Amino acid sequence: MAPAESAGAGGSDDDGAHVAEDGARVAAVAAVAGPADQSDATGARRAGDHSGDIIDAADQNGAADAEDAAAAGPREAAVRRCPDCAAEAADSDLYCEECGTVLDGTTGGDSPSSTTSPGGSVSLASGAGAAPLSGAGPASLGSTVSLDSPAPGRGPALARTGRRCPACDSAAVDDDGYCLGCGLLLGSTRPGDHVEVDLGQLAGVSDRGLVHRDNEDAMSLRLVAWPSPAATAPTAAPAAADRGGPWKAAIAVVCDGVSTVPGSGPAAGHAARAAASGLAKWLAAARPDAPAIPEALHAAAERARLAMPAPAAGEPAPACTFAAAVVTGTDLTVGWLGDSRAYLLGSDGALLRLTADDTLAAEAARAGLIPLEAAESAVGAHTITRWLGPDRREARPRTTTVPVTGPGRVVLCTDGLWNYASGVTELAEHVARLPAGASALDVARHLTTVALRAGGRDNITVAVIDIVPGRG
Numbered sequence: 279m280a281p282a283e284s285a286g287a288g289g290s291d292d293d294g295a296h297v298a299e300d301g302a303r304v305a306a307v308a309a310v311a312g313p314a315d316q317s318d319a320t321g322a323r324r325a326g327d328h329s330g331d332i333i334d335a336a337d338q339n340g341a342a343d344a345e346d347a348a349a350a351g352p353r354e355a356a357v358r359r360c361p362d363c364a365a366e367a368a369d370s371d372l373y374c375e376e377c378g379t380v381l382d383g384t385t386g387g388d389s390p391s392s393t394t395s396p397g398g399s400v401s402l403a404s405g406a407g408a409a410p411l412s413g414a415g416p417a418s419l420g421s422t423v424s425l426d427s428p429a430p431g432r433g434p435a436l437a438r439t440g441r442r443c444p445a446c447d448s449a450a451v452d453d454d455g456y457c458l459g460c461g462l463l464l465g466s467t468r469p470g471d472h473v474e475v476d477l478g479q480l481a482g483v484s485d486r487g488l489v490h491r492d493n494e495d496a497m498s499l500r501l502v503a504w505p506s507p508a509a510t511a512p513t514a515a516p517a518a519a520d521r522g523g524p525w526k527a528a529i530a531v532v533c534d535g536v537s538t539v540p541g542s543g544p545a546a547g548h549a550a551r552a553a554a555s556g557l558a559k560w561l562a563a564a565r566p567d568a569p570a571i572p573e574a575l576h577a578a579a580e581r582a583r584l585a586m587p588a589p590a591a592g593e594p595a596p597a598c599t600f601a602a603a604v605v606t607g608t609d610l611t612v613g614w615l616g617d618s619r620a621y622l623l624g625s626d627g628a629l630l631r632l633t634a635d636d637t638l639a640a641e642a643a644r645a646g647l648i649p650l651e652a653a654e655s656a657v658g659a660h661t662i663t664r665w666l667g668p669d670r671r672e673a674r675p676r677t678t679t680v681p682v683t684g685p686g687r688v689v690l691c692t693d694g695l696w697n698y699a700s701g702v703t704e705l706a707e708h709v710a711r712l713p714a715g716a717s718a719l720d721v722a723r724h725l726t727t728v729a730l731r732a733g734g735r736d737n738i739t740v741a742v743i744d745i746v747p748g749r750g
Contacts, residue, residue: 495694583672712724
């Protein structure tokens with residue numbers, strides 16, 4: 279996807295203002311015939327696309343690390359090593375001479391550490407890996423459980439993830455990333471190329487896809503202790519809070535870095551983590567009669583915008599989409615900027631697409647300038663009109679809230695999935711092919727595989743929340 283030209287793109291962030299303020303651009307979309315490429319990896323760059331040199335995102339812990347190093351005094355230079363085979367590498371090496379892994383710019387002593395399972399999935403038990411978030415009121419019942427996808431080129435090493443070929447289901451892959459069963463290029467196993475997060479009722483998968491060099495998508499997932507509806511009812515007995523627990527609110531944030539703007543992948547990671555962290559802190563401290571969750575989503579999006587690194591002088595600002603879902607015991611609330619989407623798949627057959635794309639083509643369709651069915655194929659179908667960026671005045675996502683009345687699933691995704699499964703009915707049919715007891719991680723993996731088998735021309739990120747009424 280590409281952002282519309284910054285000058286006047288999207289206009290005000292107030293809802294409903296964009297079609298009027300972007301009238302000239304929307305009219306131009308309506309006047310141009312012909313299908314648009316479904317992937318920003320191979321589509322023609324449009325007039326509003328940014329370009330420039332790579333912008334490295336600053337490590338949030340970099341300043342503290344530098345101060346610690348200065349206080350400790352001189353030390354022996356760290357040896358740069360391959361994250362896969364631990365072979366020594368020269369500072370000028372781009373690839374490991376022993377195993378061929380792409381090397382990042384860090385030395386062995388500077389790389390973050392993490393524990394991963396053999397399959398590349400990272401699982402976190404309740405209370406582990408995150409500091410307890412205390413707050414006033416009955417919602418402060420325990421720790422926040424969280425896990426994020428690493429920024430491209432950084433984070434926990436997920437080498438040899440063990441994922442199967444989407445074409446022939448073979449698990450045999452050579453060192454160059456080619457399936458030994460059918461020859462399909464599956465891509466490398468660099469950190470961030472394929473990430474899986476499993477928190478039980480909440481899970482996500484992010485994959486580089488089969489065309490892009492880097493994974494510029496990001497996701498951040500949280501579970502937060504939350505009071506049960508029985509505990510907050512006016513006539514609730516003192517012991518009601520313990521019945522049916524533990525009660526958890528689920529938070530999922532997905533951001534898609536704009537590939538035509540250098541540095542947008544790392545910036546998307548900063549944004550996703552900041553937004554999820556802000557929502558988790560708000561929920562941990564909120565009482566049931568606290569301000570509505572939509573306002574918390576507005577604050578989280580602004581927090582995400584401020585967390586994105588500013589560009590170097592004269593360089594374009596990084597940009598990304600934003601989609602967030604919060605499920606409590608009684609409600610599902612989503613907020614979005616751009617073309618990342620949220621779907622609700624009810625077990626009773628109720629199917630809803632909860633978001634409306636912020637793109638030139640979608641706005642033209644809503645204005646009646648092109649047919650609704652052309653919104654995903656017309657010129658401008660992936661040119662976003664609203665996005666997160668450090669150069670934006672504010673970040674105010676559109677929001678919607680629906681009551682939780684029965685079991686179901688929320689699917690939050692980037693366009694790497696919906697390019698191949700756009701309609702909510704089509705998405706539900708893919709999920710229906712799984713066994714009845716499939717977990718949230720099973721669903722996220724399956725939908726990622728659907729996109730890979732269909733071509734995988736963009737980064738793919740899928741977050742899934744299992745809804746149990748009253749339990750988040």
